[in-house]
Amino acid sequence: MTAQLNPRGDVAVLVPAAGAGVRLGPGGPKALRRIGGEPLLVHAVRRIAAARSVHTIVVAAPPGDVRAVRELLAPVAELIVVPGGATRQESVAAALAAVPPGPEIVLVHDAARALTPAILVESVAAAIRGGEDAVIPVLPVVDTIKEVSADGVVLGTVDRSALRAVQTPQGFRRSVLAAAHAAAVDPLTDDAGLVEKQGVRVACVPGSEYALKITRPFDLALAEHLLNAEHLPDVAPAAERG
Numbered sequence: 001m002t003a004q005l006n007p008r009g010d011v012a013v014l015v016p017a018a019g020a021g022v023r024l025g026p027g028g029p030k031a032l033r034r035i036g037g038e039p040l041l042v043h044a045v046r047r048i049a050a051a052r053s054v055h056t057i058v059v060a061a062p063p064g065d066v067r068a069v070r071e072l073l074a075p076v077a078e079l080i081v082v083p084g085g086a087t088r089q090e091s092v093a094a095a096l097a098a099v100p101p102g103p104e105i106v107l108v109h110d111a112a113r114a115l116t117p118a119i120l121v122e123s124v125a126a127a128i129r130g131g132e133d134a135v136i137p138v139l140p141v142v143d144t145i146k147e148v149s150a151d152g153v154v155l156g157t158v159d160r161s162a163l164r165a166v167q168t169p170q171g172f173r174r175s176v177l178a179a180a181h182a183a184a185v186d187p188l189t190d191d192a193g194l195v196e197k198q199g200v201r202v203a204c205v206p207g208s209e210y211a212l213k214i215t216r217p218f219d220l221a222l223a224e225h226l227l228n229a230e231h232l233p234d235v236a237p238a239a240e241r242g
């Protein structure tokens with residue numbers, strides 16, 4: 001059944017999905033690779049659409065697959081699909097330009113984080129609603145971190161107590177994200193990085209292990225396994241929407 005988004009919601013979610021998935025290996029654009037018989041993008045969008053604050057979803061699709069992605073997602077949720085760009089940042093900018101008037105909170109969420117629970121979408125949005133301009137979900141770093149020279153020799157051990165692994169969805173007051181993209185010069189790996197360059201405070205909320213980014217073949221296998229595991233957090237019931 002097609003999910004109806006919340007016309008009274010205050011959140012637009014941009015979904016960059018135009019990446020090639022080079023690190024995953026051959027098999028076509030990553031967002032269209034399958035787990036549990038369905039493309040990663042379908043899993044990601046279904047979870048976003050289950051978050052009751054979501055008013056609009058804009059997907060940046062691989063440029064050659066825009067029509068196919070529209071057809072793929074039509075049964076999942078009513079949303080906007082635009083062609084993505086050569087970098088993640090260009091894909092996000094293209095999606096941002098397509099957000100209609102209304103939502104004042106904009107989240108950016110990787111299609112590659114296909115199993116992210118709807119509750120994380122809500123917790124990031126809630127932190128923006130609570131007064132933050134920019135919010136990212138983070139997890140502590142669990143490995144010992146070493147700085148290593150180009151020829152493979154350890155230079156030192158890094159104090160990891162202040163380090164965090166950063167996930168998506170990253171949330172922003174709409175005007176803050178728009179200004180950061182308008183001012184962007186070089187491509188960065190995340191939107192919070194652009195906002196940091198504007199001198200804006202970026203706050204952290206706890207991330208989720210289920211929001212792992214499917215990057216390499218091991219991640220795809222892990223996601224497939226998690227999808228079949230009993231403890232995978234459920235898609236929130238649509239009935240909760242106000």
Ligand SMILES: Nc1ccn([C@@H]2O[C@H](COP(=O)(O)OP(=O)(O)OP(=O)(O)O)[C@@H](O)[C@H]2O)c(=O)n1
Pocket residue numbers: 015016017018019020021022023024030031060084085086087088089091092109110111112113213214215
């Ligand atoms: N030109 C690009 C590059 C990336 N992305 C999206 O940005 C998210 C995070 O990127 P990543 O996981 O690094 O995906 P890829 O760029 O596809 O991976 P790789 O670097 O292995 O090719 C993904 O949902 C990806 O589809 C995008 O929309 N447009």
Ligand SMILES: C[C@](O)(CO)[C@H](O)COP(=O)(O)O
Pocket residue numbers: 088110166167168189190191213215
């Ligand atoms: C946005 C991101 O997923 C946060 O961890 C990450 O920065 C994307 O980086 P990648 O180099 O495209 O994997």
